[in-house]
Amino acid sequence: MNEKVVEMVKINKKFGEVVALKDVDFTVYRNEIVALVGDNGAGKSTLIKILSGAFPPDSGKIFFEGKEIFFKHPSDAIKLGIRTVHQKMEEILALNQTVVSNLFMGEEKTKKIFFFKFLDKKSMLRESERVLARLRINIPSLHQLVGGLSGGQRQALAIAKAIRHRVKVLILDEPTSALGVRESREVLKLIRHLKNSEDISIVVISHDLEEVFDIADRIVVLRKGQNAGERYTRDTTKDEIIKMIIGAEVM
Amino acid sequence: MEQVTEELSDTDVKLKRRKRIIWIIERFIWIVVGVFIIFGIIFVPGFKNWLNFRNILLHSSILGVLAIGESLCLLTGNFDLSIGSILAFAGILGALIAKWKIPSLITIIIMLFIGLGAGFLNGILIRKIKLNAFVATLITMLAWRGTAMGIVGGRTIWDLPEGLRLLGSGTIKGFPIQILIMLSLFVFFHIALTQTKFGRHIYIVGDNEVAAYNSGINTDKVIIIVFTISGTLSAFAGLLMIGRLNAASPTYGSDILFDAMSAAIIGGISLHGGIGNLLMALGGVILLSIISNMLNLYGVSPYWATTVRALLLLIAVLLDTIKRRLVRYE
Numbered sequence: 096m097n098e099k100v101v102e103m104v105k106i107n108k109k110f111g112e113v114v115a116l117k118d119v120d121f122t123v124y125r126n127e128i129v130a131l132v133g134d135n136g137a138g139k140s141t142l143i144k145i146l147s148g149a150f151p152p153d154s155g156k157i158f159f160e161g162k163e164i165f166f167k168h169p170s171d172a173i174k175l176g177i178r179t180v181h182q183k184m185e186e187i188l189a190l191n192q193t194v195v196s197n198l199f200m201g202e203e204k205t206k207k208i209f210f211f212k213f214l215d216k217k218s219m220l221r222e223s224e225r226v227l228a229r230l231r232i233n234i235p236s237l238h239q240l241v242g243g244l245s246g247g248q249r250q251a252l253a254i255a256k257a258i259r260h261r262v263k264v265l266i267l268d269e270p271t272s273a274l275g276v277r278e279s280r281e282v283l284k285l286i287r288h289l290k291n292s293e294d295i296s297i298v299v300i301s302h303d304l305e306e307v308f309d310i311a312d313r314i315v316v317l318r319k320g321q322n323a324g325e326r327y328t329r330d331t332t333k334d335e336i337i338k339m340i341i342g343a344e345v346m
Numbered sequence: 347m348e349q350v351t352e353e354l355s356d357t358d359v360k361l362k363r364r365k366r367i368i369w370i371i372e373r374f375i376w377i378v379v380g381v382f383i384i385f386g387i388i389f390v391p392g393f394k395n396w397l398n399f400r401n402i403l404l405h406s407s408i409l410g411v412l413a414i415g416e417s418l419c420l421l422t423g424n425f426d427l428s429i430g431s432i433l434a435f436a437g438i439l440g441a442l443i444a445k446w447k448i449p450s451l452i453t454i455i456i457m458l459f460i461g462l463g464a465g466f467l468n469g470i471l472i473r474k475i476k477l478n479a480f481v482a483t484l485i486t487m488l489a490w491r492g493t494a495m496g497i498v499g500g501r502t503i504w505d506l507p508e509g510l511r512l513l514g515s516g517t518i519k520g521f522p523i524q525i526l527i528m529l530s531l532f533v534f535f536h537i538a539l540t541q542t543k544f545g546r547h548i549y550i551v552g553d554n555e556v557a558a559y560n561s562g563i564n565t566d567k568v569i570i571i572v573f574t575i576s577g578t579l580s581a582f583a584g585l586l587m588i589g590r591l592n593a594a595s596p597t598y599g600s601d602i603l604f605d606a607m608s609a610a611i612i613g614g615i616s617l618h619g620g621i622g623n624l625l626m627a628l629g630g631v632i633l634l635s636i637i638s639n640m641l642n643l644y645g646v647s648p649y650w651a652t653t654v655r656a657l658l659l660l661i662a663v664l665l666d667t668i669k670r671r672l673v674r675y676e
Contacts, residue, residue, distance in 0.1 A: 170562040189553035201561030
């Protein structure tokens with residue numbers, strides 16, 4: 096539990112004159128669910144984008160399993176086993192392509208014949224079935240276009256796509272914000288199932304404290320681009336976290 | 347619990363019905379081609395003979411080669427307006443080089459490299475200089491056309507060496523080589539699109555570029571390569587054209603862009619990218635050829651073909667909208 100997988104130290108990021116992050120520290124331990132909470136503009140998304148390689152910090156260090164790392168492109172983070180499921184489904188899934196095509200997007204299995212990389216459709220189909228079964232996700236036909244799936248199915252598919260490989264850190268950006276009550280519950284169940292069945296650390300960004308207290312082991316609060324405190328879920332209350340978020344009381 | 351199963355079976359039925367409609371829409375273009383052929387055989391005098399079918403395919407060949415490149419660009423969600431100009435530019439340079447008594451094979455290779463370079467330039471302008479594809483290819487469309495005109499002062503170059511004419515006007519046992527070339531290119535690129543990793547990336551980039559990028563697909567590379575292919579195919583179409591006519595004019599292909607684009611769209615390739623395939627585009631090419639052939643046989647002015655094409659385009663775009671709505675979850 097105390098093994099650090101990711102350690103971000105004194106991260107700073109400015110967009111023009113706007114300070115998005117100031118000296119932010121963020122640590123992810125092994126096989127935990129850590130929630131990153133804060134008001135709009137607190138810097139949650141910026142921090143996560145830096146961790147997923149979308150852009151570099153202005154200053155600060157990132158360590159992954161004890162080694163310092165530098166990302167040039169999101170694929171660098173992916174190579175290390177850091178995967179992000181973005182808040183907006185429309186930034187993850189291609190709606191007019193099939194379920195299998197989406198699951199393997201960018202990482203298609205191929206057989207090389209002469210110079211050409213031919214798709215290995217059979218093995219992709221088989222692996223898709225396996226991954227979805229592993230996560231207990233129920234999608235009627237894998238040849239279906241993703242546009243025909245429900246919101247909950249799409250979110251589940253997005254998570255399945257992210258953890259198809261061995262993933263060490265899974266980042267979920269507002270995984271339930273676009274879903275109905277029943278679908279949200281399904282997705283939370285899936286996240287818990289993931290933590291219990293695999294060796295994976297999960298970072299969840301959320302607005303919904305109910306949800307955070309439901310699934311997170313630890314809660315990290317950001318306020319106005321700075322650390323505002325962190326607590327183990329079992330040692331804190333919603334009131335305390337809310338106070339940290341809005342800065343009503345110094346810890 | 348009971349209610350849930352009921353709900354499910356209801357969506358199942360809807361899904362099946364939608365699948366059937368989509369199945370028909372995807373083959374719609376070939377159904378239309380079939381209807382037109384039957385109509386032609388029954389009602390159009392002179393339609394039903396092999397020479398005429400050969401003419402239709404002949405008319406389709408240069409257009410088909412261009413439609414492949416345009417379709418690839420459209421599948422990524424981008425226009426390529428420069429295909430007709432690259433055709434003329436490569437044709438003119440090829441004819442000029444041939445006058446220096448350079449072996450035809452080398453001339454052909456140089457022409458293809460001109461197309462490749464022009465297409466690559468399109469890709470660079472769009473992805474690296476970040477110009478809108480429409481604007482970028484509008485610029486190169488004018489640039490290559492103007493340069494082709496300027497080099498020869500608007501004149502036509504006649505009498506090309508036999509090696510240069512072979513692909514455009516040669517035959518194998520009476521069957522025109524250019525038809526065979528066009529059909530094999532369609533088969534080749536169809537397989538590339540549907541069976542290879544690169545082909546799949548074209549669809550994904552066209553459907554959702556942000557998702558493609560987030561998944562680690564090199565979107566710039568995909569689009570630059572697609573435009574490079576389109577440019578190369580345009581130059582190749584130029585080779586066929588100067589070979590067929592035994593002359594190179596800087597005005598070649600000045601309105602073929604609209605034919606190639608309408609063929610792709612009528613065939614069902616979506617302007618928004620990510621939907622459609624090359625066999626549908628081939629259907630579009632052949633349909634356009636059949637229509638102008640029929641109007642020709644009827645002695646109707648070819649100008650009316652444009653009006654018919656407008657109607658077809660309208661229908662095609664409406665079908666595209668319907669299809670997009672059908673695959674959505676409601």
